[in-house]
Amino acid sequence: MSKTERPSRARASAELAAEGPGERAQSRDSVRLAVRKTYKLYIGGAFPRSESGRSYVVTSSKGDFLANASKASRKDARDAVTAARKAFGGWSGATPYNRGQILYRVAEMLESRRAQFVAELSESGTKKAGEVVDAAVDRLVWYAGWADKIAAVTGSTNPVAGPYFNISSPEPTGVVAVVAPDEPLLGLISVIAPVIVTGNTCVVIASERAPLPSITLAEVLATSDLPAGVVNILTGSVKEIAPWLAAHMDVNALDLTGVGDENLAITCEEAAAENLKRVFRPTGADWSADPGTRRLTAFLETKTVWHPTGA
Amino acid sequence: MTTSLADVASSNVTLRTFLHGLPGVDRVGADQRAAMLGTRSIKTTAKAEAIDLAIRMVDLTTLEGADTPGKVRAMCAKAVHPDPGDPSVPKVAAVCVYPDLVAQAVDALKGSGVKVASVATSFPSGRSSLDVKTTETAFAVAAGADEIDMVIDRGAFLAGDYVKVFEEIVAIKAACGAAHLKVILETGELSTYDNVRRASWLAMLAGGDFIKTSTGKVQPAATLPVTLIMLEAVRDFLATTGRKVGVKPAGGIRTTKDAVKMLVLVNETVGEGWLSPDWFRLGASTLLNDLLMQRQKMATGRYAGPDYFTLD
Incomplete structure (x- = not known):
């Protein structure tokens, strides 16, 4: 196409737009039905509906209808644990470097969906949503950096009274059940990232009040090279699902960050005692503050090996 | 259908006429009926009974080149006490091993009531001479096997040499003596549901005490529709x-749900008369742990984890 042709074409289309047909197109636009998104669960890398077929209405902070979210049942929780267990071998066996790269990739994908998250967070009543999304991306990058450093910080070579090397190194605990806080994105990222960066896999119960950003986050995870099953996200009633996860014999640790109800927390702690799960129940969380390594070390266990020096 | 079955096997022509005279299987109908029965919901007390019945029907199987006497002894211990922590768990029906490990299994299961089954006849391919097959069968029986799982000659069957298949089953049946004979059709290699129905009738006419879907070495193995067709065949044969x-059915039955679907299929197709380990078995290895986990879930009210059951 030559340069001289361009202006005339542009002019022609501008004239066309100013005429009647343009108005007709506009009125057609106004009757176009919105494409409503179906929010489902995220289990084993797939997006299934709840096995129970149930859903619940999610409203904006002003009380307007936003969407129907799946209401997960205990069987969905069981399936999620199975998926997390299946993923554990590969994920915990991946090199820390590789896990860090994948978390960084999640941050990249989150960044590219910034506008969508800002819109969803604003609807659910989050103030300064833009800053929150930025903080969430930064938090992911921050935890990604820890992947190949945490062992150097928490591991040690121990002086022993014999001709041996004695080395302690942190190992992932296994499948971690997480009750996410009522902080749709930053809080969610802040509980998931430290669990998985060290090689654990997790089943997350999203915020009951504002579950939609968590499923959008699942779409980010599904397109970020994160192996299926490493993160599984359930939406629904915390009170209904959490005790089942706390009692599940194939769950190795429990993060009760998002459990506000004191009685429910005690019920979960009691159930968790049955197979000696690690239970993490922090009090008072300021998600904008520097998180420190507390959440990383909460789901690590120390392996100590003796090794003859030889010679 | 022929009125006298006695002389059906007198020649390949009569046998072929009979088998090809069997009504054809409606593939879509069979698939849909099996799928529909698979949606039945079995809960609470019915589920608890189904789980215990399924455990009693299990033929606990190990058929690997790497099987050792130690592994067979461990499996036999599990067959008698599937969950050592819970004495209310019933015993399984039988263990199923290769012929050379029958003696170990018989020794480990003495007095327990759990039967010993042995595969034979050049399992899993069945590609050898009749002499070798009968000798292997006699060897397993002499070692103390209560049941023999033979494979049919799928090559001869698919080539239309039905008499060869028939006579082989008759010869193995003779070599079994008092031992029960299960005839493996290997449905995954028979291509069509019509062939499954024909092979079922052929095996029953030749004197098989059980018909079994698969060796477990070929996919697909024991699918619901194939089991349905075989159940219809035993019903009509009776x-x-x-x-x-x-x-x-054997191979590919891994979860409690799969097993319960099989039981529903039995009940709806041939009735309660077959809901016993004497007439229906589940060939499996990993299934037992899932049954035990489900059983524990029902007893304790919390989901069980594989860490608390044996690795096998």
Whole structure:
């Protein structure tokens, strides 16, 4: 196409737009039905509906209808644990470097969906949503950096009274059940990232009040090279699902960050005692503050090996 | 259908005429019926009973080149006490091993009531001479096997040499003596549902006490529709001849849900008469742990984890 042709074409289309047909197109636009998104669960890398077929209405902070979210049942929780267990071998066996790269990739994908998250967070009543999304991306990058450093910080070579090397190194605990806080994105990222960066896999119960950003986050995870099953996200009633996860014999640790109800927390702690799960129940969380390594070390266990020096 | 079944096997022509005269299987109908029965919801007390029945029907199987006497002894211990922590768990029906490990299994299971089954006849391919097959069968029986799982010659069957298949089963049946004979059709290699129905009738006419879907070495193995067709065959065979034959789906049954679907299929197709380890078996290895986990879930009210059951 030559340069001289361009202006005339542009002019022609501008004239066309100013005429009647343009108005007709506009009125057609106004009757176009919105494409409503179906929010489902995220289990084993797939997006299934709840096995129970149930859903619940999610409203904006002003009380307007936003969407129907799946209401997960205990069987969905069981399936999620199975998926997390299946993923554990590969994920915990991946090199820390590789896990860090994948978390960084999640941050990249989150960044590219910034506008969508800002819109969803604003609807659910989050103030300064833009800053929150930025903080969430930064938090992911921050935890990604820890992947190949945490062992150097928490591991040690121990002086022993014999001709041996004695080395302690942190190992992932296994499948971690997480009750996410009522902080749709930053809080969610802040509980998931430290669990998985060290090689654990997790089943997350999203915020009951504002579950939609968590499923959008699942779409980010599904397109970020994160192996299926490493993160599984359930939406629904915390009170209904959490005790089942706390009692599940194939769950190795429990993060009760998002459990506000004191009685429910005690019920979960009691159930968790049955197979000696690690239970993490922090009090008072300021998600904008520097998180420190507390959440990383909460789901690590120390392996100590003796090794003859030889010679 | 032929009125006298006695002379059906007199020649390949009569056998072929009979088998090809069997009504054809409606593939879509069979698939849909099996799928529909698979949606039945079995809960609470019915589920608890189904789980215990399924455990009693299990033929606990190990058929690997790497099987050792130690592994067979461990499996036999599990067959008698599937969950050592819970004495209310019933014993399984039988263990199933290769012929050379029958003696170990017989020794480990002495007095327990758990039967010993042995595969034979050049399992899993069945590609050898009749002499070798009968000798292997006799060897397993002499070692103390209560049941023999033979494979049919799928090559001869698919080539249309039905008499060869028939006579082989008759010869193995003779070599079994008092031992029960299960005839493995290897449905995954028979291509069509019509062939499954024909092979089922052929095995029953030749004297098999059980018909079994698969070796477990070929995919697909024991699917629901194939089991449905075999159950229909034993039902019709009983009606025609008055002789009752058992069915054993094997291979690919891994979860409690799969097992319960099989039980529903049995109940709806041939009735309660077959809901016993004498007439219906489940050939499996990993299934047992899932049954035990489900059983524990029902007893304790919390989901069980594989860490608390044996690795096998």
